[in-house]
Amino acid sequence: MTITKKEVYSALHALLQEKQKAIEANIDQLKQSAAEDTKSSAGDKYETGREMVRQEIDKAVMMQQEYQVQMDQLNGIDPEERHEKVRVGSFVVTDRAAMFIAVGFGKIEVNGQVVFVISPQAPLARLMMNKAAGASLTFNGTPQQLVHVS
Template structure:
């Protein structure tokens, strides 16, 4: 499988996520400015809630920017063992260890992207094709690694 194309799909998903968060923050800030009024404390609560929403969106944006930094460092070179940047086929599915952006579809294959911090990634880290591992009482065998 061509991992460089998978990396491109992930980069595009992360870039789209970043654009969405930036737009939401801009829109929320604009609505926060619209609520400024001389009507008193009633609107202060609304403005505070909007500010909390902006802070929440900013945290999510920062996480997406962190993921973007992670995916920039990932190598599309073939892997001999499970490591960051490895595409791993087990008897239960396909997993790409990099930035976690959920499920992607590539060449009619569903691939679950997972962080190297995910328990599943940690359970199979360093293993090679043919080896088995267990997580949550589920045994999996690594069939192939790209």
């Protein structure tokens, strides 16, 4: 693995910021759409449309809050800190995949390499906790060896 924890952290930080900006723009657009909607002679149709827009705004606000929680959790991690054993904020490379234990974000690409960003509460992360490079574990019937922890 030729990428560093700092590179993974920076890439994830940038992706979360992009998602936050996109959600903010979507909320603004939905609010503008709701404000421009004028009542027509088909009153029920208007009310249904407004309700749908309101529900979309509510969903977007919830997503915005979730991204903010993830950003807050990420900001609590020091990408310069070295870890001997797996814990929150560790960059872990096994013989099967690279993972950053931070937030439940999913698969990202960093310098052309796939990294799975997983929550510390994820079953695989829980299995890896407090293990050092060289340790073995079995997840979903598949053995894995920790190659690198930082």
